[in-house]
Amino acid sequence: MNKIISANPVSAGLKIFQNPPEINIYDDVLYIPRIPGPHDSNYGIYDSYGRLVQTAGPRRGWPNFSLGQSPSSSISPSSSYPRATENSYFYGGHIGTHFGHFLTETLPRFWCAPHWYLNKKIICHSGDTIEKLFSVSWIKEIFEMIGLVKEQFIIFDRPTTVTSLLISGVSFEENHFSHRQFAEFCNRLGRKYAIDLGISDPIFLSREKFKSAMRTIEGEEEITSILSNRGFRIVYPETLSIREQMGLFSSDRLTSGFVGSAFHNSIFCSSPRGLALCYGNSYSTNFWLMDQVNDANIQYFSTPTLILKNSPGAGVPAEFTIDNPMDVANLVIDYYEDKIVLKEENNKNNYSKKEGPYLIKTKFDSFLQIDRQLGKIHAGSGVGPRIHKIFAYIYDSKWIELSTAGGDVLSMDQLDSVSNTLNFKMQTSQNEKTFSLKHPVTSRFVSTTPDGVVECNREYARAWEKFFLISTNQD
Numbered sequence: 056m057n058k059i060i061s062a063n064p065v066s067a068g069l070k071i072f073q074n075p076p077e078i079n080i081y082d083d084v085l086y087i088p089r090i091p092g093p094h095d096s097n098y099g100i101y102d103s104y105g106r107l108v109q110t111a112g113p114r115r116g117w118p119n120f121s122l123g124q125s126p127s128s129s130i131s132p133s134s135s136y137p138r139a140t141e142n143s144y145f146y147g148g149h150i151g152t153h154f155g156h157f158l159t160e161t162l163p164r165f166w167c168a169p170h171w172y173l174n175k176k177i178i179c180h181s182g183d184t185i186e187k188l189f190s191v192s193w194i195k196e197i198f199e200m201i202g203l204v205k206e207q208f209i210i211f212d213r214p215t216t217v218t219s220l221l222i223s224g225v226s227f228e229e230n231h232f233s234h235r236q237f238a239e240f241c242n243r244l245g246r247k248y249a250i251d252l253g254i255s256d257p258i259f260l261s262r263e264k265f266k267s268a269m270r271t272i273e274g275e276e277e278i279t280s281i282l283s284n285r286g287f288r289i290v291y292p293e294t295l296s297i298r299e300q301m302g303l304f305s306s307d308r309l310t311s312g313f314v315g316s317a318f319h320n321s322i323f324c325s326s327p328r329g330l331a332l333c334y335g336n337s338y339s340t341n342f343w344l345m346d347q348v349n350d351a352n353i354q355y356f357s358t359p360t361l362i363l364k365n366s367p368g369a370g371v372p373a374e375f376t377i378d379n380p381m382d383v384a385n386l387v388i389d390y391y392e393d394k395i396v397l398k399e400e401n402n403k404n405n406y407s408k409k410e411g412p413y414l415i416k417t418k419f420d421s422f423l424q425i426d427r428q429l430g431k432i433h434a435g436s437g438v439g440p441r442i443h444k445i446f447a448y449i450y451d452s453k454w455i456e457l458s459t460a461g462g463d464v465l466s467m468d469q470l471d472s473v474s475n476t477l478n479f480k481m482q483t484s485q486n487e488k489t490f491s492l493k494h495p496v497t498s499r500f501v502s503t504t505p506d507g508v509v510e511c512n513r514e515y516a517r518a519w520e521k522f523f524l525i526s527t528n529q530d
Contacts, residue, residue, distance in 0.1 A: 068117025076224030155316030245323030260312030
C-alpha cells in the first residue's frame, strides 16, 4: 500500500474566538439589491456616508476582503430613495442554494438569541427570488427550525433606505474565522431536530449518485463494494432528508468519505468522529475551522492513487480517477481498525547540532528580509532604514530556523504561523548546492517571485522554490 499522507489546510489568518460576535444597529442605511451572476460590485448595505457596512457583506479568507463588493456605494445615499415600510429589520445576509455555502455563509448570522429576529422582517441579498429560495426544501426546513417562514423574508428590487437595521456579526466566516457560538448554535439544532439513522456500523458517504458541478470520481463504486463487504454501510447523503443529514455524525461510529459539503453536517453534532479523503495534500479551511470549535476528531488524508484526468476551470468540473481502489478502501479500513500510525518527525527540538547564522539567497539574487512596518518576509536587496535581514540556523542539516537579530515577529503570505522564529524542514537538492523550505504541517514549499513576494503555498519544489545558503556573521 502507498504511504499514508495527512492532508492539511493551507491558508493564513485563521482565527478561533471564544467570545460572541457583536450585534449592532445601523440607522439610515441604503440597501442596494444584487443582480444575478457571480460578481456584482454594486450590491450591499451602505451607511449614510455611502460606505459599505463591512459586517453585512460576505467576506472570505485572508487578507480579508469583501466578496465582490465595492467598499463605497456607486450611488449617493439620499432621502429621495424609497423608504422601507417597517421601522426596524434584521439582516439575513446573502442566501444561495448551495448547501455548503448556506451552512458557512447564511446560517452563521442566526446564532444570536431568537428574540433578535423572530418578530422582525428579514432583509437579505440573493441572486434568486424568495420564491425560488424557499422552493428548496432544505432551505425552507432549516429556517423553520429557527422559527422563520418565507413571509418574513424580503429582497428589495431597487435601492431602498432602511430606518433601522439590526446586523448580527457572523459566527463563522469562510476561510477566516469561527466563534465557539457557531458550534453551540448548530449543536442545539442538531440535538432538537437531527434524526439518527439507527446505524451502528461504520459509514462511508458515497458521491456515486451525486451529480456534482465541481468534481467527479471514477472508480468510487469499487471502493464502496469493498467497504460494504467489510461491514461498512454505504450512505448517499443526497437521498436523505435534511434532518437525517444533520444526524450523520451523531454517534460514536466512524463516518468516512470523500470530503465535500456532506462533511459540514458534522457541525450539528458534538465532538464528531470521521475520516475525510481529500483530493490532494490539502483541504478547505472551512472544515478545519468547524472542527476546531466543535471539538471534532476528523482526520484528513490524501487519497492514495487518485489521479486528476483533466484541467478543470469555470464550468468544467474536475475529473478524478482512482488507479487502485483497494488502496483507498484499505486506508479507510485500517483507520477504522486503528492500524494507521503516522510516524513523521515534525519537531526540530529532536535535533541538537546547530549551525549558522546564514543569509538565504533566492534564485533572483535577492535575500530574505523583512520591513519592520509589517514583519512580513519578502525578498530584496537588504537596503532601507526599516529593513532587517533574515538569519537562518541549521539543525542537523534537516531543519531551518528563521529569525532576525532584533527578534522581530515574522509572518509570511499563505502561512498561518506568526512568531519570532519560523521553522521549516530543509530539503536539499541532489547537487546539494540549493535547498527548499518545506513547512512541516502543510507540506507546502516556500516560493519567491521576481518581484520579491515570498509565500508558502507550492506543492512542489521547482526553480522558484530553491534557495542558497550564504555564510555570514551576525552584526
